[in-house]
Amino acid sequence: MFRALRLAAVLMMLAACERSGARDPFFESRAPPGLASRFLAPEGWAWGAIRVGESPVQRYGVASPPGVPRGDVLIVPGYGETAEVWFETANDLTDAGLTVWVLDRAGQGGSGRFVGPRDLGHAPGFEPDVAALEALVTHVIRPAADRPLTILAHADGAAVALLAAERGLPLDRLALSAPRLAAPQARRAGFAAVERTLGLDRTPPVGWKPWRRDPSAAKSRTHLAAAWQLANPDLRMSGPSRGWERAFATASAAALKGVASVRAPVLELGRTSGQDPCPRLPRCRKSAAAAHEAAPHLADEPVRREWLAETVRFALDQPLSAGG
Numbered sequence: 001m002f003r004a005l006r007l008a009a010v011l012m013m014l015a016a017c018e019r020s021g022a023r024d025p026f027f028e029s030r031a032p033p034g035l036a037s038r039f040l041a042p043e044g045w046a047w048g049a050i051r052v053g054e055s056p057v058q059r060y061g062v063a064s065p066p067g068v069p070r071g072d073v074l075i076v077p078g079y080g081e082t083a084e085v086w087f088e089t090a091n092d093l094t095d096a097g098l099t100v101w102v103l104d105r106a107g108q109g110g111s112g113r114f115v116g117p118r119d120l121g122h123a124p125g126f127e128p129d130v131a132a133l134e135a136l137v138t139h140v141i142r143p144a145a146d147r148p149l150t151i152l153a154h155a156d157g158a159a160v161a162l163l164a165a166e167r168g169l170p171l172d173r174l175a176l177s178a179p180r181l182a183a184p185q186a187r188r189a190g191f192a193a194v195e196r197t198l199g200l201d202r203t204p205p206v207g208w209k210p211w212r213r214d215p216s217a218a219k220s221r222t223h224l225a226a227a228w229q230l231a232n233p234d235l236r237m238s239g240p241s242r243g244w245e246r247a248f249a250t251a252s253a254a255a256l257k258g259v260a261s262v263r264a265p266v267l268e269l270g271r272t273s274g275q276d277p278c279p280r281l282p283r284c285r286k287s288a289a290a291a292h293e294a295a296p297h298l299a300d301e302p303v304r305r306e307w308l309a310e311t312v313r314f315a316l317d318q319p320l321s322a323g324g
Contacts, residue, residue, distance in 0.1 A: 023056065023112055023113040023114070023115070023116060023118075024057075024112060024113075025049060025056070025057040025058070025059050025110060025111055025112040026059070026110040026232070026234035026235065027047045027049075027059060027110060028047065029082075029084055029110065029228065029231075029232045029234075029235060030231050030232055031231065032227040032228060032230065032231040033231070035227060038088050038091060039087055039088050039221070039224060040087055041061075041063070041084075041087050041090075042063035042087065042090050042091045042094050042100070043063070043094075044063050044064060045061055045062070045063045045087075045090075046061065046062055046063070047059060047060070047061050047110075048060050048061070048062065048140070050103075050132055050135055050136055050140065051132075052128065052131040052132050052135050053128075053131070055106055055128035055131070055132070056106050056107060056111055056112025056113060056114060056128070057111065057112040058103060058104060058105070058106055058111040058112070058128070058129075058132045059083070059103075059104040059109060059110035059111045060083070060101060060102060060103045060104065060136060060140075061083045061090075061101070061102050062099065062100065062101045062102075063090055063094050063099070063100050064094065064099045065094045065095070065096075065097045065098060065099065066094075067097065068097075069097060069098060069099040069147055070096075070097035070098060070147070070316060071097075071098050071099070071147050071148045071149065071150065071172075071315055071316060072098065072099045072100075072101065072141055072143065072147055072148070072149045072150070073093050073098050073099070073100050073101070073149075073150045073151075073152055073315050074101040074102075074103065074133075074136070074137065074141065074149065074150070074151050074152065075089070075090075075100065075101065075102040075103070075152045075153075075154070076103055076105075076129075076133065076151065076152070076153040076154065076157035076160050076161050077102065077103075077104065077105060077108075077109070077154055077155075077157055078154040078155025078156050078157050078178075078180065078295075079105075079108070079121060079155060079156050079237075079240065079244075079248075080108060080121060080225070080237040081108075081109065081154070081155075081225060082104060082108070082109035082110060082225070082228060082229075082235050083102035083103075083104055083109060083110065084224070084228040084232075084235070085224050085225050085228065085297075085298070086102050086297065088221070088224075088297075089297045089308065090102065092308055092312075093311075093312065093315070096312045096315075096316070097316075098312075098315060098316075099147075101136070101141065103129075103132060103133060103136055105123075105129055105157070105160075106123055106128040106129050106132065107121060107122050107123045107244075108121055108237060109235060109237075110234070110235060114202070115202045115241075117210065118234065118236065119210055119211040119236045119237055119238045120204055120208075120238060120239075120240075120241055121237055121238070121239065121240040121241060121244050122202055122240070122241035122243055122244050123241075123243065123244050123247050124243055124247060125247045125250065125251070126159060126160055126163065126247055126248070126250075126251035129160040130160055130163045130164050130167070133151075133160060133161070133164045133169070134164055134167070134169055137149065137164075137169055137170060137171070138170070143170055143171070143172070148172035148173065148315075148317065149170070149171045149172050149173075150171070150172060150173040150174070150175060150314065150315040151164075151165070151169075151171050151173070151174050151175070152175045152177060152311065152315075153174070153175070153176055153177065153179070154177045154178060154295070154297065155177075155178055155179065155180040155273075155294070155295075156180045156181070156182075156248055156252075158176045158179035158180065158181060158255070158277065159181055159248070159251040159252050159254075159255045160251070161174060161176070162174075162255035162256075162258075162259060162262065162277060163251060163254060163255050163258075165262045165264060166255070166258040166259065166261050166262055171264055172264060172317075173264055173265050173266075173267070173314060173315065173317070174262070174264050174265070174266045174267075175266070175267045175268075175269065175311055175314055175315070176266060176267070176268045176269070176277070176278075177269050177270050177296055177297065177307070177311075178269070178270030178271050178272065178273070178290075178293060178294050178295060178296060179268060179270075179272055179273070179276075179277060180272075180273040180274055181252040181255065181256060181273075181274045181275045181276075181277060182248050182249040182252035182253075182274050182275070183274050183275060184253065184275075202241055202242075202243055203241060203242060204239065204241055204242075208238065208239050209238060209239070210238055211229065211236040211237065211238045212238075213226075213230060214226040214230075221298050221299075221300070221304075222298055222300075224298065252274065252275065255277065256275055256277060256280065259277050259280045259281050260280065260281075260282060262281055262282065262283075263282065263283070264283070265283045265284075265285070266278070266281050266283060266284040266285070267284075267285055267287055267310070267311075267314045267320070268284060268285070268286045268287065269286075269287045269289050269290055269291075269296055269307055269310060269311065270289075270290045270291065270293045270294065270295075270296040270307065271290075271291065271292050271293055271294050273294070285320070287310050287320065287321075288321075289303075289306040289307045289309070289310040289321070290303050290304070290306060290307035293307070306321075309321075
C-alpha cells in the first residue's frame with residue numbers, strides 16, 4: 001500500500017513539474033560569487049541552442065581564440081556536468097589556438113528536460129544526444145580541411161561520441177577522457193516495456209534523493225559543479241532515472257558493438273570504468289596522463305596539467321609524450 005501511494009505521489013510530482021515549465025532550457029547562467037577568473041567563461045563565450053525532432057532543446061556554448069583558429073574541439077560532458085564546469089578547460093584550449101564548443105546533454109545541464117523534476121536526470125535513450133551532436137557538427141561547426149575537429153568526450157559521453165563516429169560523423173580525432181561504458185546487463189525487454197507503459201522509467205530509482213546543497217562545497221576545481229548549481233537552480237542535477245540507466249546500458253552495448261568502424265585516431269586518457277573500448281578500436285592509444293583519474297579536467301595539479309597538455313597535443317596533431 002505504501003509503495004503504491006509513493007508511486008502515485010511521484011507521478012503527480014512529475015506531472016506538476018511538467019506543467020510548471022521545469023522542462024525549458026536555461027541560458028545565461030550566473031557565476032558563483034568569488035569564483036576565480038580561470039573558472040569563468042572564456043572571453044567572447046556565446047550560447048546557442050539546437051533541437052532535433054521532438055527532443056528537448058539542447059544548449060551549447062562556443063568561444064574562439066584571439067587569432068586564427070588552429071582547429072576545433074567539441075566537448076561532450078559526462079552525466080550531470082554542465083558547460084560551466086568545462087570553462088577552465090575551454091580557456092586553456094582557446095589559449096592554445098583552438099575554437100571550443102561544449103554541448104550540454106539532453107535532459108541535463110542547461111538543456112531542456114524530458115520530464116520533471118528538473119534535477120532528475122532522465123532520457124529515454126541516447127539517440128537525442130547523438131542526433132544533436134551530428135547536427136551541431138554538420139550544420140553549425142561545419143569542419144574545414146584546414147581546421148581539424150576533435151571530439152573530447154568525458155565519462156558516459158564516450159558512448160555518445162562513439163555512436164556518432166560509428167555513423168560517419170566527420171571528425172578528425174576522438175579523445176575519450178575517463179570513458180565510462182556500462183557493463184553487460186541481462187536483457188529484460190518485457191519488464192522494460194511494462195515500465196515504459198506505466199511511466200515508471202521516468203521515475204527515480206529506489207534511494208534517489210533530490211538535489212541538496214553540498215556543505216563542503218568550495219570555490220575550487222573539485223567543487224565547481226556544486227558551486228555553479230548552488231548559484232543557478234536550473235542547472236542542478238541529482239541522480240538518474242530508471243530510464244536513463246537503461247538507456248546508458250543500451251547505448252554502451254551499441255557503441256561497443258560498432259567500434260571497429262571508427263577510423264579516426266582515438267586517444268584514451270584517465271581512468272576507464274566498465275568496459276574499455278580502446279582494445280576494440282582500430283586506432284586507439286592509451287595515455288599515461290591522469291591514468292587513475294575519473295575526472296581529469298577537475299584533478300589537482302600537476303595531474304590536470306599533464307592531461308591538458310596531452311589533449312592539446314592530440315588536438316593539434318602533435319607527437320604525444322613518451323608515456324602516452
